[in-house]
Amino acid sequence: MIPADLLERARTLAATGQRRILGIAGAPGAGKSTLAAGLVDALGELAVLVPMDGFHLAQAELERLGRAGRKGAPDTFDAGGYAALLARLRTAGDLVYAPAFDRRLEEPVAGSIAVPAGVPLVITEGNYLLHWERARSLLDEVWFLEIGSAERVRRLVARHVRYGKEPAEAERWVRTSDEANARLVEAGRARADLVVPGQ
Template identity: 60%
Template sequence: MQEVAATVPELLARAASLAHSGTRKLLGIVGAPGAGKTTLGTALTKALDGLAMLVPMDGFHLDNPTLEQAGRRSAKGAPDTFDVAGYVCLLQRLRRADAVVHAPRFDRGLELAIGSAIPVPPGVPLVFTEGNYLLHDDDGWDAVRRELDEVWFIDVAPEERRRRLVGRRMEHGESRSEAEAWVDGVDMANASLVERGRDRASLVVQLDNRMPGDSRPTPERKGR
């Protein structure tokens, strides 16, 4: 495992090298809730301009009625609230790169996974996948790591992650108190599980510049 401070352009260069390797590569982006996995994956996919696609793990959320029946609705987002076997099968199909693969997408507004929403053509040389549990080693999740060529762990301070998560839930209509209760009771508990897999990452990244779309001042560059 390598731990670095990195800029988005530096990560882009590393991803581009994988995209030009000659065979399809699967690159995982992992981190605790609020780490910026989707933002980073989306930015890199856009910058690679046709050489990559993003397939989030969140498309394998179990739906709310299924979770309610299992008594797990209040724990949505925990490792056992995903169809991990289905996710592993999708990664294996993506690895073969012999046909168009249609992946599901999670709609946060609907709180529902939309099946076959992301078509991945066979000619795309790099597939990003992002989610909380790519390095988890329990409940069947250990099979995920075996399907990935690299996994980047995005390391962000807990207070910054909490700020992002509360803001995200408020954007979807929750009051501040509702958002804070969920983040502190569910997301932060899941974050501790995510952190356990850190040592299994290919790269631990502390982003030392603004993420795309972040309007706050750029932090001072860290030493290496």
């Protein structure tokens, strides 16, 4: 259930008469994708979801660069490509296709999300919307989703197990990789337009 004040704020953005982009940032496991998907469901034809995760580098490239063990860190994404897509989405007068991230494959998949020209609101969510200056400058608003660390870590471990990691490996990954990324993400909290308590 999306809080009424958040839904109204998003609806107001969609009603400005020109394409707007709303970002939802937060640490890994904060619930960004759940909130973003809920907003899009509630707004119907007024909004499309374009997650930042579609700009993960492919696993083969991460291995070539020696970064596979840090997947999810800022330098394991195509930050420039993400910003370029945001810029295109702001001004495009035609259909734009965006990539998605398939968690079962653990790979980005190009051309997965159609963004019709007439959709007034694009909602994007991801860890680094407040970290990458070029991306931040292209967003009309950014909301920072905040949740207690214990619940966030519990969700992350469960997610990694659900997608194939053994419990001990999932806990190790969260403790080392995800939590290092979380500290970096949380440093950008003050740059958000709105801080939203997570559920």
